[in-house]
Amino acid sequence: MQPDLKRLRELPDAEAPPYGYGEFSRRYARRRSRQAPAPLRLMAVALAVVVAGWVMKHGLAPVMTDVAAVGPAQGAPMAVSGNAERWLNAQPRSAIVRVPTQMAVTELEDQIAAMDDQLNAMRLAQPPAQQLAVLQQDRAQLVESLAQVRYAQILVAGAQ
């Protein structure tokens, strides 16, 4: 059964804008006049590339080393991921208790789903095994992060 999403179309299609035309013009003029010197712009771009690379490599998973009691941290990526996935499947479905916590879980679940999608597409293209292994390793890390967040959720729920 699907939720009634027709109601989405009935949402108000207007909302008070954050500021009026005067403020918009002021911000517009400020942005246009803000011309950073070329070396600074280059440095900013380089920094952005480094940070974006870090985010892509490590994902958005919260680091929670104090709850690392989930599965062995060594061995092949798929084995680690398998242990974490078995543990996750054994847990009750996460309840929406607090939206911020739930957002971390859903964000990770989405990243894993996207990774699965990417893996499926790659398998069809029969890439070198090394490329697949890298993706599988990334996926295993995401699954482990998800297990840690869920474990923390369960600890918090138990403490309340």
Add this chain to the structure above:
Amino acid sequence: MAEGLIAGARAGDAGAHAQIYELLAPGLFALIRRLVGVRAVAEDLFQDTMMTVFEQLDRYRGEAPLGAWAGQIALSRSLMFLRSPWHRARLSFGSLADAETMLPASYSLPGPNPEALDIERALSSLTPTARMVVWLYEVEGWSHEEIARSFGRTVSFSKSQLARAHQRLRLWFEPETSQTCNPT
């Protein structure tokens, strides 16, 4: 919208710009805020969108209403934002920090009502990507192929995002029947 007003704006008339802003801003901000969730991000994207509207007004051919044309710019800006890992991180951390900022500060018309707020809250429980997919599919009427293309992903990405979003929304609207067990 009057041709004269658009012509005036193209000629750089500040009065015409102000009138167009007043006409377009409520709809564009509502759309962007709903798509990206976090209000501070929505304000930045709204500013970008309005700037683009004025800068590209010469390209507007009048084949669709100006509001619809500007809406496509807003959608495109929001999609560009969501596709960027750096921006997604900002969105995610922002939403984690304060999920309440996702809710509208106020409506101009027809005024806040409990049902609309409930739907807004349900939408805000989705991740930015899932929210965008739901909105494009259910409201804008995009196909899975179009959504996949706009995200640079496969059709199965769009389908799985939508299916998972449905699952979450069902959990939101019918927690008692959907939730079979609770964490102990």
